[in-house]
Every structure is written in structure tokens, then in C-alpha cells.
Amino acid sequence: MTDPVTAGSDPLGRWRRLADASVLLDGFHALKHAVRFGAEVPVAVTADRRATLALADELAPDVRDALDALLTEVPEATYTSLVPRPHPTAVAALAVRPSREANLERLGRAPRATPVVVLDNPRNLGNAGAVIRLAAGFGATGVVTTGTLDPWHPTVVRGGAGLHFATAVERLTVGELPAGPVFALDPEGDDLRGVKLPDDALLAFGSERSGLSAELRARADHLLALPMRPQVSSYNLATSVAMTLYHWSATGGAPHVPLDA
Numbered sequence: 001m002t003d004p005v006t007a008g009s010d011p012l013g014r015w016r017r018l019a020d021a022s023v024l025l026d027g028f029h030a031l032k033h034a035v036r037f038g039a040e041v042p043v044a045v046t047a048d049r050r051a052t053l054a055l056a057d058e059l060a061p062d063v064r065d066a067l068d069a070l071l072t073e074v075p076e077a078t079y080t081s082l083v084p085r086p087h088p089t090a091v092a093a094l095a096v097r098p099s100r101e102a103n104l105e106r107l108g109r110a111p112r113a114t115p116v117v118v119l120d121n122p123r124n125l126g127n128a129g130a131v132i133r134l135a136a137g138f139g140a141t142g143v144v145t146t147g148t149l150d151p152w153h154p155t156v157v158r159g160g161a162g163l164h165f166a167t168a169v170e171r172l173t174v175g176e177l178p179a180g181p182v183f184a185l186d187p188e189g190d191d192l193r194g195v196k197l198p199d200d201a202l203l204a205f206g207s208e209r210s211g212l213s214a215e216l217r218a219r220a221d222h223l224l225a226l227p228m229r230p231q232v233s234s235y236n237l238a239t240s241v242a243m244t245l246y247h248w249s250a251t252g253g254a255p256h257v258p259l260d261a
Contacts, residue, residue: 011072014043015082015094022094023164024154027087028052030162031067032060033136034095037165041070044093045082049073052091084154095165097152103168107142107178111200114141115248116178117241118204120216121147127208129159130238135167136160138245142168144177146216147207174215177202181221184212185240189223197248205244208237 022042025031031044046052049071056064070093080086107116117135122128122145132151135143145151151169183197184204197203204220206212212220226235226243235243 011043011045012074012078015045018042018094019082023097023152023157024083025093025095025162026083026085026154026158027161028055028059028089028091030157030160031070031091031093032056032063033162034093034165035063035066035070036060037163039162039165040096041093042096044070044072044091045074045079046071046092047074047076047079047090052089055089098165098168100170103142103170106168107144107170109141110179112141112178112180113199114139115197115199115201115203115245116141116180117143117245118177118182118202118216119143119145119149119151119207119237120174120184120204120213121207121210122149122237123207123209124237125149125153125155126159127237129156129161131205131241132156132160132167132169133163134238134242134245136163138249140167140245142170144169144202145171146174146213147171174213174219177219182216182219183222183224184216184220185226185244186212186217186220186223187225189225192224192226192244192247195222195224196251197244199248199252201248203241203244203248205237205240 025034034041052071053068056067079090083092117140119131128149128151132143151171157164180200180202182202182204204216226240
């Protein structure tokens with residue numbers, strides 16, 4: 001749970017002490033989502049506390065009181081010195097990264113009620129963040145990356161709008177992937193529309209440039225292809241993930257969410 005730090009107890013000193021080992025929450029929406037999904041947030045700052053709380057009243061009344069307890073107003077110059085690129089909402093915070101052990105337990109829990117998304121050697125930080133945001137929205141169990149990209153890089157967290165805390169996000173090798181049937185997206189695969197994806201599936205997507213690695217392809221139980229008009233080369237990675245998760249949600253066991261929920 002969020003630690004309601006008192007506003008007057010040296011937030012900048014705390015920031016300096018914790019920055020290297022913490023997750024940067026860059027902007028109001030990242031902080032909102034992190035708090036909503038139970039992140040531990042030891043320090044949060046804003047260049048305009050009144051405006052930030054007004055935004056919370058409008059967009060996130062469920063966490064408004066928590067943000068009121070967390071936020072400390074600092075001069076704009078101080079705020080900008082804490083972040084690599086100022087966010088339009090002028091809000092930043094530090095959060096404690098979930099333990100690897102807790103994420104691995106969540107990913108490996110059986111039976112799984114929702115799929116795990118696997119990004120095989122992704123290259124684009126923004127795309128990885130967009131995929132994590134999609135996975136959280138669909139209620140996926142988690143997002144696993146292979147290769148060198150850090151799925152907790154600040155640019156990925158920014159692209160994911162803080163929704164890393166709503167799903168399990170880890171970097172693993174192909175050999176460390178959790179159990180479950182692997183459905184890998186590949187142009188040579190069977191048409192996705194003819195396949196019902198099981199709830200415990202691992203949905204694997206190759207890198208933006210080179211597709212699936214040989215190791216992941218060898219691990220795959222099924223190769224699937226997205227419907228695509230001839231002469232169109234490919235879809236964006238996040239688009240491919242969205243199409244596949246939607247297909248799972250429409251044909252599998254995903255819970256129905258009422259429109260007024």
C-alpha cells in the first residue's frame with residue numbers, strides 16, 4: 001500500500017536517497033495508476049499542488065485523498081531538475097518496484113485465468129510501454145520481455161502510464177518462461193480468427209524488426225497470423241498485441257465489463 005508520507009519531511013532529501021533504486025512515476029496519470037493499484041510511493045512532488053488535486057477531483061476521485069497525503073509542492077525549477085523530461089502535469093513520484101519473487105509467483109501461478117504477453121527481444125521502449133498498458137487494460141496476468149530491453153526503464157514506465165503496478169512485468173529468458181501453451185504470432189502461422197486462445201496461453205510477439213527468435217519459435221506450440229491485407233508489410237507491435245488480446249477476450253474466458261462500470 002501507499003505510504004502516506006507527511007508533506008513537510010524533506011521530500012527532496014528523500015528523493016535523492018531513493019532515486020537510484022526506485023521507479024520514476026512521470027506525470028499525474030502514472031502516479032494515479034500506481035496508487036490505484038497498490039504501489040508503495042515514498043515521495044511525490046508537484047509544481048502546482050492545487051491544480052494536481054483539482055485534476056484528481058476530475059479524473060481520479062478514488063485516489064484523491066491518497067494523493068493529497070502524498071504530494072508536496074516544490075518550485076517548478078526543482079521539479080524539472082528531478083525528471084529527464086518535464087511532464088505537462090508537472091507531477092513526479094518515486095515508487096518501490098515489486099519484488100521479482102512476487103512477480104514470478106504471479107506469473108507461475110496455476111491455473112492461470114488470463115494470458116501472459118511475451119515480447120521476444122523488443123527494441124522500442126515506447127512500444128513496450130504501450131503493450132504493458134494494453135495488458136493491464138485487458139487484465140492479462142503479466143508481460144514478460146526477453147533480451148536486453150529493461151521493461152522497467154523510465155521511458156517504458158512513462159509509456160505504460162504507471163500500469164506496471166497493475167500486472168506482473170519481468171524480464172526472463174525463453175527457458176525461464178512460465179508454463180503454458182505458447183501461441184506465437186508469425187506471418188506463416190494459421191489465421192488467428194480460426195483459433196480459440198486458452199486463458200493460460202503465453203502470447204508471444206517477435207521484435208519490431210526481426211520477428212521471432214529461433215529459440216522462441218522452437219518453444220512455440222502454435223504459430224498464428226493476424227489478418228492483413230496483401231501488400232501491407234506489418235502492424236505496429238502494440239497494435240498486434242491489442243488485436244490478439246481482443247480476440248482472446250471475445251472468444252475466451254475474459255470477464256465481461258459492463259459499460260457503466
